[in-house]
Amino acid sequence: MTAHVYTVHLRRSAPPPGDGDLVLVRDGFNWWAFLFSVPWALYNRMWAAAALIFSAQVVFGIFAKELGYNDATASALSLGIAVMVGLSACDLRAWTLKRKGYEADGVVVAASLYEAERRYLDARPELAAGMVGA
Numbered sequence: 169m170t171a172h173v174y175t176v177h178l179r180r181s182a183p184p185p186g187d188g189d190l191v192l193v194r195d196g197f198n199w200w201a202f203l204f205s206v207p208w209a210l211y212n213r214m215w216a217a218a219a220l221i222f223s224a225q226v227v228f229g230i231f232a233k234e235l236g237y238n239d240a241t242a243s244a245l246s247l248g249i250a251v252m253v254g255l256s257a258c259d260l261r262a263w264t265l266k267r268k269g270y271e272a273d274g275v276v277v278a279a280s281l282y283e284a285e286r287r288y289l290d291a292r293p294e295l296a297a298g299m300v301g302a
Contacts, residue, residue, distance in 0.1 A: 171277050172196065174284040175262060177270040178295075190295070191270060192284050193261045202254030214264045224249055 173195040181189075201208045205225075209218035228249060232242035253260070262272065278284035289295060 171279055172284070174276045174278065174281065175258065175272060176274040176276060176288050177262065177265045178273040179268070179270045181269055190285070190288075191265055192276065192281060192288070193258050193265070194281065195258050197254050198257035199254065201257035201260075202250050205250055205253040208253075208257070209260070212261060212264075214260060216267070217260045217264055221249070221253055 174192040175195060177191045177193065179189040198208075205221045206218050209215075209221055225246065228245045229242065232245055237245075266272075274288065276284040276288050278287055
């Protein structure tokens, strides 16, 4: 089975940490973000990122039309934006989590999200005690 890299984000606002205070974000290309950029951002409650992605799509679409680009060129620009979102999806999530009060707390390599969470909490038993369902 393939191993994946996950970044760990922890909100330390109220001791002890509770459910929802630990978020793991899988690193790498995100196909959902590539295929459905704005809906993906909205689904993940990334309002500012969704607005930025939508704005970029609209602005590039208007520029392509105003500059007289053909449909193929306009489609290539749109595809370029989608590729950039797919490549930077984990960074967009980390940025959004930071804005919500989370701090990057480590990196875990595991085959699945569940295994990554287990490995992290096994290494940090003081956090596992305060988590619901841990």
